[in-house]
Amino acid sequence: MAKHFGAHVALDDVSIKVRAGTIHALLGENGAGKSTLVKCIMGEHKATRGQILLDNREVSIDGIRDAHRRGMGMVYQHFTLVPSLSAAENLVMARSDVPSLIDWRAEKRDLLAFLERMPFRLPLERSVASFSAGERQKLEILKQLYLARRLLILDEPTSALTPGEADEVLALLRSLTRSDGLTVIMISHKFREVTQYADEVSVLRRGKLAGAGTVGALSVDAMSRMMVGDAVLREAAPRRAWDVAQHAVALELEGVSAADDDGRPAVRDVDLSVHAGEVVGVAGVSGNGQAQLVEVLSGQRAASGGRIFVDGKAYRPRRAQMRAGKVFCLPEEPLRNAAVAHMTVAENIAFRVFDEPGLRGFCGWLSPARIRRHALSRIAAYRVKTASPDEPIGNLSGGNVQRAILSRELSGEVDVLIVANPCFGLDFASAAEIRARIVEQRNRGAAVLLISEDLDEILELADRIAVMSEGRIVYDAPARETDQPTIARAMAGEALARRA
Numbered sequence: 001m002a003k004h005f006g007a008h009v010a011l012d013d014v015s016i017k018v019r020a021g022t023i024h025a026l027l028g029e030n031g032a033g034k035s036t037l038v039k040c041i042m043g044e045h046k047a048t049r050g051q052i053l054l055d056n057r058e059v060s061i062d063g064i065r066d067a068h069r070r071g072m073g074m075v076y077q078h079f080t081l082v083p084s085l086s087a088a089e090n091l092v093m094a095r096s097d098v099p100s101l102i103d104w105r106a107e108k109r110d111l112l113a114f115l116e117r118m119p120f121r122l123p124l125e126r127s128v129a130s131f132s133a134g135e136r137q138k139l140e141i142l143k144q145l146y147l148a149r150r151l152l153i154l155d156e157p158t159s160a161l162t163p164g165e166a167d168e169v170l171a172l173l174r175s176l177t178r179s180d181g182l183t184v185i186m187i188s189h190k191f192r193e194v195t196q197y198a199d200e201v202s203v204l205r206r207g208k209l210a211g212a213g214t215v216g217a218l219s220v221d222a223m224s225r226m227m228v229g230d231a232v233l234r235e236a237a238p239r240r241a242w243d244v245a246q247h248a249v250a251l252e253l254e255g256v257s258a259a260d261d262d263g264r265p266a267v268r269d270v271d272l273s274v275h276a277g278e279v280v281g282v283a284g285v286s287g288n289g290q291a292q293l294v295e296v297l298s299g300q301r302a303a304s305g306g307r308i309f310v311d312g313k314a315y316r317p318r319r320a321q322m323r324a325g326k327v328f329c330l331p332e333e334p335l336r337n338a339a340v341a342h343m344t345v346a347e348n349i350a351f352r353v354f355d356e357p358g359l360r361g362f363c364g365w366l367s368p369a370r371i372r373r374h375a376l377s378r379i380a381a382y383r384v385k386t387a388s389p390d391e392p393i394g395n396l397s398g399g400n401v402q403r404a405i406l407s408r409e410l411s412g413e414v415d416v417l418i419v420a421n422p423c424f425g426l427d428f429a430s431a432a433e434i435r436a437r438i439v440e441q442r443n444r445g446a447a448v449l450l451i452s453e454d455l456d457e458i459l460e461l462a463d464r465i466a467v468m469s470e471g472r473i474v475y476d477a478p479a480r481e482t483d484q485p486t487i488a489r490a491m492a493g494e495a496l497a498r499r500a
Contacts, residue, residue, distance in 0.1 A: 001050035003036050008387070010036040012207045013050075018200075021177050023170075023184040025194045025215070027227055028204035031385055031397050034187050037204070038153045041185075042067045042074050054151075068096065073149035075140045075157055083129035087122050087139055091146050114146055118172070120165060130261035132287045141169060145176075153185045158193060164488075166190075170197040189431075191220045203227055240443045244278035244463055248311070250447035251327075251416045256306035257471075258289075258296050266292040268471035269306070274447040276415070279438070281462030281479075282451040284491055289471035290451050291332065294420040297449070298329040300337070310416055326415035332424055334405040341394030345386050346375035348393045349408045378407035383433070399430035406437060414446045421452050435461060455491075459484060467491055 003011040011033045018024040028034045039045045041052060043061035051058050054070060061067050067074075081090050092098060092107050108124060115121060120138055128136060137157070144152050152173075158166035174197050176182040188194055194201060195215055202212040203226035211218075211226040251274040260266040267289045274280045284290050295301035297308070299317035308315045310325040317327070331337040339348045350371040353359055359370045375389040382403045386396055393401060402422065409417070419438060423431035438461060442448050451468075452458050458465055465482055467475035467490035475490035 001037060001040055001052075002048045003033075003040055003045060004048045009207055011040070011047075014204065014207070014209045016202045016209070016212065018183060018185055020183050021181050022199040023174060023177055023186055023197055025198035025201040026185055026187045026204070027189070027194070027201060027223060028210075031206075031400070032204040032227075033207040034204055035155065035397070036207075038074065038155065038185065038187065042072060042153065068147075071148075071150040072153070073144040073147060073151070074153040074155070075137075075144055076155050079136045079140060081128045081136060081139060081143075084127060086125055086127055087131075088124040090128055090139065091124075091143055094143050094147060111146075115142075118142060118145070120168065126262065132291045135287050138165075138169075150181065151183045151185070153187075155187045156189070157186060158188075158190065166193065173197070191223065194223070195220065238443075239439060240277070242277060244275045247276040247278065247445075249273045249309075250276045250311055251418075251449060252309040252312075254307045254309070256293070256296060256308065257304045258292050258301055259304055260292060266471050267296065267303075270468075270471075270473055272449075272466060272473060272476075274416070274449050276447050277442060277445045278463045279442050279448040279450055279461050280464045280466060281458035282449070282466050282468050282473075283455055283458045283487055284453070284468035288468050290420070290453075290468055292471075293468070294329075294331050294418065294451055297418050298331055300331070326413055327418070328409040328412075328414050328416070329418040330402075330406055330409050330420065330422055332421040335394060335398075335401050338405050339393050339401065342392050344390050345379065345384065345393045345396070345404055346372045346389035349375045349378050349389075349404060349411075352408050352411055378411065379404070382407035382437075398424075402430065402434060406434060410437065410441065414441050414444070417441050417446050417448045419448065419450050419452075421454070422450070423452075423454065423457060431457075455484065455487060458487075 001011050001014045002009070014033065014037060016024070026034050026037070036045060040047045040050075041061070043063045043066055052061060053059070059070070061070065082093070085093065088104075088108055088111055091111060092102065111124060122135060122139055122142065128139065131139065141154070141157060158169060170193060173182065173184055177184060186198065198215050200212070200214050201218060201223065203210045203223060205227060211222075253270050253272045256267060256270045257265065258267040270293065272280065282290060292301055296303045297317055299322070308317070310327060313325070315321055315325060315327075322328070329338075335341055350359065353374070354366060354371060355364075359367060359374060372389050378384070379386065379389060384396075384403045384407065385400050386404075393404060396404065406422075417438070422434050422438065435457070438448060438450065450458065450461055459479070462479050464476070464478050465487060466473050467487060469490065475487070
């Protein structure tokens with residue numbers, strides 16, 4: 001398979017073989033060609049050259065609908081659900097045989113029977129717009145299983161799931177490959193999942209096949225070398241040792257509450273403080289109010305109660321106060337929550353500073369040339385891979401969107417940094433880059449509130465760890481005084497005495 005976009009070679013004669021009834025892992029750095037390859041398989045891209053053999057017969061797949069007719073389905077890294085519809089409506093409307101008049105009572109009865117066989121439950125009546133990223137990820141996977149695909153392509157299927165949920169999903173998929181003949185191509189960056197659940201692996205690097213083999217015959221080190229080649233990973237910033245309790249409180253939440261999109265309590269009387277030079281990690285199972293808390297702190301959702309203080313002063317998350325308090329935010333799914341996909345990389349990077357002296361043109365008019373020059377410096381500093389600053393940001397890979405938005409949010413002096421699932425769907429090199437940037441800000445004295453569903457990330461970065469369950473902070477302890485089993489029990493809802 002080869003695919004050229006003008007002069008850019010995204011795929012360079014890549015050949016893989018996926019055996020029926022197996023899980024085939026597809027590894028590679030961001031920009032290695034993984035998404036391009038699976039989109040060619042699904043007929044979303046027309047390959048420049050190459051063949052697709054399905055059941056040992058050459059086929060020409062003419063678009064997504066043709067792929068679906070052949071029993072092929074894909075769960076994309078960026079969600080494809082209709083936010084205004086309920087979970088039940090998203091499932092039913094995805095079928096190719098939707099009747100003109102839908103008997104919803106019968107459909108919901110069938111859906112409940114289907115869910116009984118699944119490892120997790122989702123509220124069928126709720127609109128998808130109110131779902132967290134983790135809940136949407138589950139629904140995307142459920143949708144493909146509901147549609148009875150025989151070849152399923154998954155792009156980072158467990159990025160928004162807890163380790164326990166990820167194991168449940170992957171164990172289910174593995175059992176279906178054994179019992180029902182399901183075949184899975186899984187794009188992943190988590191070696192634990194690959195070694196535990198995949199049968200075979202193919203590794204792409206810079207558009208070429210860098211290696212392949214059975215999982216049992218390849219070590220994690222061998223797969224890492226195939227992925228990275230001679231690239232040098234950015235070393236994590238050394239953590240400055242200091243007593244954070246001696247530093248002033250930079251961000252404080254007192255009794256903060258907020259409702260979800262349906263008006264139900266989502267954030268309940270949250271008390272939390274973050275000192276300057278401290279990373280406070282908030283762990284929790286997806287859907288326990290973390291997404292709504294980030295929206296409150298970033299000004300995307302109104303609080304229903306409580307107060308927020310920055311440097312001891314009452315704070316409302318509006319642009320002027322964020323600028324005055326030097327508060328910056330990287331929400332989850334930045335392409336949906338922190339960027340305008342059809343606008344250029346340069347324009348998205350300039351959102352924070354377009355009206356500041358030095359970037360304004362004559363009489364205060366916008367200056368595209370100055371905005372472009374500013375973006376070029378940020379692109380270089382954060383190693384954003386883009387054809388040009390004039391490229392629509394929606395065309396970038398997930399890791400490069402994350403880098404571009406982070407370059408904007410760290411464009412000035414930072415006192416408070418709020419980050420949510422910063423490494424969602426990223427390969428380990430991109431994740432290492434983002435995490436090192438977070439630690440750098442902490443070392444410079446910024447207060448960092450890290451909300452993440454990746455417990456390993458919390459344990460790596462946090463000075464203090466809190467757990468959020470059912471909208472409340474149910475556990476709070478210094479990182480050096482806790483451990484993963486204790487945190488996991490709190491995440492699972494086990495009653496624990498809160499520790500200061």
